[in-house]
Amino acid sequence: MVQVWKSIDMKFCSRCGHRLSQKLIEGRTRRVCESCGHVFYRQLKVGAGVIVERDGDILLMRRGAGVLAFPGTWCLPAGYCEHDEAPKQTAAREAKEETGLEVAIGDIFGIFFFDDDTRGNGIQIVYRATVIGGELSSDGTEVEALAYFCPEDLPQALAGGGHDQTIRAWKRSCLRE
Ligand SMILES: [Zn+2]
Structure with a gap:
């Protein structure tokens, strides 16, 4: 082959x-x-991200127009794991960097394989997380906007790289409850 x-x-x-x-x-x-x-x-790249909920809504961020992958689309707070970093640490670090929120990492929501990112194929490990501090704020460039969405009214333009799969799986999990 x-x-x-x-x-x-x-x-x-x-x-x-x-x-x-x-x-x-x-x-x-x-x-x-x-x-x-x-x-x-x-080999596959490894990323980690968080699902943060508020009153049944999910926190998403819109990627800046200048970012390399999936510019202008909505995604979870997430990023690649550094070589010496446990995925849980990555998830908490990215949440803080991208949303300003300090989170406590909970259970794994799911693991999603992606092959649609020009930076390489990988898996994204997604945790449920709870806000324990900080204030919601975006840098306005890499993260253009932050907003909570209900499962019935999610944005149309979702990022690849496992984000679209995760957000749709989250929606399905809400509608089952
Ligand atoms: Zn050599």
Whole structure:
């Protein structure tokens, strides 16, 4: 099976700087360094986000027009996990950075696979979270707006990257209750 190399493509070895070649390894074409022998395995990215509710409504943010992925669409407070960060920490950190709210992370709402983000395929781990402090505020650039929405009146333009799936799953969970 030949992999299609999409937007993110490594040309040089990050260990020794040698130009990379392609080789069939374990049934897939992979980037290999002929100089130091390193094989570069491409793996899923991991993100984490929060569902914050108020009186049955969900908190969403509108991404700024200048952001790389899904500009101008609505999504959950969320972001990629740093390499030394547990997903729960990521979720709380992103909530604080993007909404100004301090949250306590609760149970996992769901884990969503996405393959529609030009930055790479991944999974997003979504937690339910409770506000314990802070004040709702957006920076006005990366986060253009923050608002609570009821399940019957969600915005039309939802971000990909697992957000649209999560928000629709949340809506279904509300209508079942
Ligand atoms: Zn190398």
